[in-house]
Amino acid sequence: MARINPGLGQGFSGNQDGLLVSFDAVIDVRNVTKRFGGLTAVDNCSLQVGRGSITGLIGPNGAGKSTLFNIVAGNIVPDHGQIMFDGADVTGLAPHQLFRAGMLRTFQIAHEFSHMTALENLMMVPGDQPGEHLSNVWFRPHRARSRETEVRKKALDVIDFLKLGHVRNELAGNLSGGQKKLLELGRTMMVDAKIVLLDEVAAGVNKTLLQDLAGNIERMNRELGYTFFVIEHDMDLIGRLCDPVIVMAQGEKIAEGPMSEIRANEAIVEAYFGSPVVEA
Ligand SMILES: Nc1ncnc2c1ncn2[C@@H]1O[C@H](COP(=O)(O)OP(=O)(O)OP(=O)(O)O)[C@@H](O)[C@H]1O
Structure with missing residues (x-):
């Protein structure tokens, strides 16, 4: 069962028995809110990216994923809440300052x-x-x-x-x-990255080269210990790479777990994807 709004304190995560175990977060998003005029794009959202993980962020259009990602990357300043990076409060720091601290985002050449x-x-x-x-x-x-x-x-x-x-x-x-x-x-491997933010990395890449790209992301994670935070519409890629997968809807985190659990959770699939999430 995916953990829906677990509400656990910072630095802790639930194991299968419901016990609290310590959790090493590289990114710790704490109660972040961002409004655009009357629209609340990110609504008191808290989530974490564990060290050594490939954490995926998914959700329907307009869920607030890009806004949250841009807040983490320093491109948007939140109205409320904090972004902790490797234990330090980096809320409001610019992307180049985060780059120097080891937070890297891929960009088109x-x-x-x-x-x-x-x-x-x-x-x-x-x-x-x-x-x-x-x-x-x-x-x-x-x-x-x-x-x-x-x-x-x-x-x-x-x-x-x-x-x-x-x-x-x-x-x-x-x-x-x-x-x-x-x-x-x-380019992210040329400096010592503590985390790499991948934004729609599958867009415009054919299926064969996508496997190659995914394989390299996996190798960077397993062999070199890179942590990734991935925002992606390609569910196959998310399913292959990411654990955990965080689901956002209406500006909030609504679930977190392995993709197999997310896919099996009918309430999430029906309510937020409109139809079952299937492998291509
Ligand atoms: N700069 C902005 N000004 C006004 N509204 C914005 C701005 N950026 C995002 N929004 C609105 O905030 C909400 C969340 O948008 P966001 O792009 O973060 O969602 P998303 O989950 O990334 O969606 P998608 O999957 O379609 O990219 C949407 O209703 C969007 O229209």
């Missing part, structure tokens, strides 16, 4: 980067490379060079991990939709 190779795109990610400062290039060229060598090695490791070696010198603009998504994922 910007137009100007499409004229750079896949490898160069990865090498651009870490900010303030010493080589970028003129004073370092003039007065400390060795330091700048060794840093660049380090970044290049890391980028090659990421290319290798994602099996993009055959396109590493290809311009990013020439990559297929799925390869671009992999590159976006790869």
